[in-house]
Amino acid sequence: MFQTIFDQIDTMVESVLASLPFLVIAAVILAITWIVAKFASRISARLIGKIDLRPSLRNLIETLVRLxxxxxxxxxxALVVFPNFSPSGLLAGLGIGAVAIGFAFQDFFENFLAGVMIMLREKMQIGDVVKTGEIHGKVEFISLRESHIRAFSGELHVLPNSILFKDPLEVVTDLEERRFEVMIGVAYDTDLERASKVLHKAVEGVDLVSKEKDIQVLADNFGASSVDFRVRWWAASSGSEAVMNRDQVVRAIKRELDKADIEIPFPYITHTFKEAVPMKEKANAAF
Incomplete structure (x- = not known):
């Protein structure tokens, strides 16, 4: 019994020693492959750099070259280590195990294919500001499996590409300019035509507001204590201007309304006062 075990061990050792030169050659081939892949990626990057392509598409081409x-x-x-190995045999093996591999690596292949589709499409490029679900930030990196979105508060969100491909995605910076809006209420005894002109003048005087597109001042709603205007304007969709233009517009509106002696009423004062009376009566009744 022990002799049989020793014979099997000797056979395995001889087999390993016999295949050792082939393993060394395979290792050398893999090392050369690593070097060639590195240089091929650099060469493809130089060639692609001469063509006006999107960054995500460049990344896809470089990745496919390396792959x-x-x-x-x-x-x-594999051909060196296993002489009987052939590409046709590999395809036959893949055909037999395709179902098992598909189930085992379902998420991987789903994210991989989603990454390819994201890189091929024109929307959502590196540098865009996007919104998806509760995530709002700037796209910093797109790979074949995941994408990185940097929130404006500093956090980095690493999202599987399948989520970005299947879920609704809002690309805030798809255009150089986008429309902003703010709601403002004026007292009921205000001349609405005059208030509209004052609001329009206030927004028009802000430097960050686009002068090429119309400013809209729309009477929108009858509020509890005011007539509400919806004020709309266009400004840069990215950068500091996208953040600061709203601040400057709100300040300008308040300043111009004060100059015109137009009141911005406190909301729901009457409603709050009416609710306070029954509470007081209820308290007195308790005593």
Missing amino acids: GVWITGMMLA
């Missing part, structure tokens, strides 16, 4: 080189190198290494 092609590695697949070729690994197949050559």
Whole structure:
């Protein structure tokens, strides 16, 4: 019994020693593959740099070049270690195990394909400001599996590409300019035509507001204590101007309304006062 075990061990050792030169050659092929993939990526980056392509599409092409080189190198290494190995045999094996592989790596392939589709489409590029669900920030990185979105508060969100591909996505910076709006209420005894002109003048005087697109001042609603205007304007969709223009518009509106002696009433004062009376009566009744 022990002799049989020793014979099997000797056979395995001889087999390993016999295949050792082939393993060394395969390792050399893989090392050469790593070097070739690195240089191929650099060469493709230089060639692509001469063409006006989107950053995500450049990243996709470079990744596919590296992937092609590695697949070729690994197949050559497999041919050295396993002489009976052939590409047709590999395809036959993949056909048999395709279902099992698909279930085992479902999430991986889903994110991989979603990453390819995201890189191919024109929308949502590196540098865009996007919103998806509760995440709002700037796209910093897109790979074949995941994308990185930097929130304006500093946090980095790492999202699987399948989420960005399937869920609704708002690209805030798709255009150089976008429309902003703010609600402002004026007292009921205010001349609405005069208030509209004052609001329009206030917004028009802000430097960050686009002068090429119309400013809208729309009487929108009858509030509890005011007539509400919806004020709309266009400004840069990204950068500090996208943050500061609203601040400057609100300040300008308040300043111009004060100059015109137009009241911005406190909301719900009457409603609050009416609710306070029953509470007082209820308290007196308790005593």
